[in-house]
Amino acid sequence: MDLDRKSGIPYYIQLKEQIRRRITQEVWTSGTKLPTERELAESLAVSRNTVSQAYKELESEGILSSARGRGTYVADTLLIKQQEGRKEKVLRIIDVAMEEAVGLGFSIDDFVSFAHVRGMEKKHLLSRMKVAYIVSNPEQLSDGHWNLGLGVSLLPFLLSELQESPRAQERLGGMDLVVTGVTELAEVKTLFNNLHIPILGISLQPKLGTIVRIAKLTMGRDLALVCESNQFAEKVKGALKQAGLQPEIITLIQPSENILREALRQCGAVILAPKLRPRVGKVLPENMECIEFRFEPDAGSLNLLRGSLLELKGEKR
Numbered sequence: 001m002d003l004d005r006k007s008g009i010p011y012y013i014q015l016k017e018q019i020r021r022r023i024t025q026e027v028w029t030s031g032t033k034l035p036t037e038r039e040l041a042e043s044l045a046v047s048r049n050t051v052s053q054a055y056k057e058l059e060s061e062g063i064l065s066s067a068r069g070r071g072t073y074v075a076d077t078l079l080i081k082q083q084e085g086r087k088e089k090v091l092r093i094i095d096v097a098m099e100e101a102v103g104l105g106f107s108i109d110d111f112v113s114f115a116h117v118r119g120m121e122k123k124h125l126l127s128r129m130k131v132a133y134i135v136s137n138p139e140q141l142s143d144g145h146w147n148l149g150l151g152v153s154l155l156p157f158l159l160s161e162l163q164e165s166p167r168a169q170e171r172l173g174g175m176d177l178v179v180t181g182v183t184e185l186a187e188v189k190t191l192f193n194n195l196h197i198p199i200l201g202i203s204l205q206p207k208l209g210t211i212v213r214i215a216k217l218t219m220g221r222d223l224a225l226v227c228e229s230n231q232f233a234e235k236v237k238g239a240l241k242q243a244g245l246q247p248e249i250i251t252l253i254q255p256s257e258n259i260l261r262e263a264l265r266q267c268g269a270v271i272l273a274p275k276l277r278p279r280v281g282k283v284l285p286e287n288m289e290c291i292e293f294r295f296e297p298d299a300g301s302l303n304l305l306r307g308s309l310l311e312l313k314g315e316k317r
Contacts, residue, residue, distance in 0.1 A: 221268030
């Protein structure tokens, strides 16, 4: 294995993909013991934390397994092949359905028309869905722009405001589904357990492009983090640490314009919540890198959410 030192892509992500590729190409089969974290870190000239992060994420996905004193092994090559072959599986299903349609006397054009009409019907079902997105910090109120299907209404709510409002349950009464981060799930379920609305916990991650941009920064000067709440600041720092990035950060929570202007002069770049860009832009030094930090559901959570919406509409038909 070899890492691209100039791509700007975090090493742990590159390492994950190379391990995944070795498994799909059957270089490493189920039960294969991987090098220890120390061995692989030394051979790649990276930190042990980088290898540990890659191993942990692949373990959480069910691809690797580890046991204290025994090492890390390839757990299930079938699982990763299924993940890599999802598109091919769908195409095979389409092929079978097409052959069935032709066998029943329909033309290929008929089949394409049927599939198009059916797809539009599903889109129409989803277009009437209302999903409440409950977040724990005000910065993430602007993150609700996910591809859930044409016309799905995703309405953000701040958890603290719902807790303080005596009419909070009424505000959520017209929703078809409530989604929130996994860390807030237990609290949200306790707060709204009488609403009889499905509540779904999703895993949120920073957009990959954001992490790549931060990884490409030339370190040596502090990085400013401008936000409205301590909760958001801790989420950002945790996400950067998880990605193997630990820059020196000056945290500015609701700073005055003068404090913000002075702090930015000492920094090499700034990351911020999207909603704060107009305010920061007023005092941003010329040519300073300004990076919006957004969170989004991971692929598994997004697929789970879309599937839940379809199931709910199917029940209401």
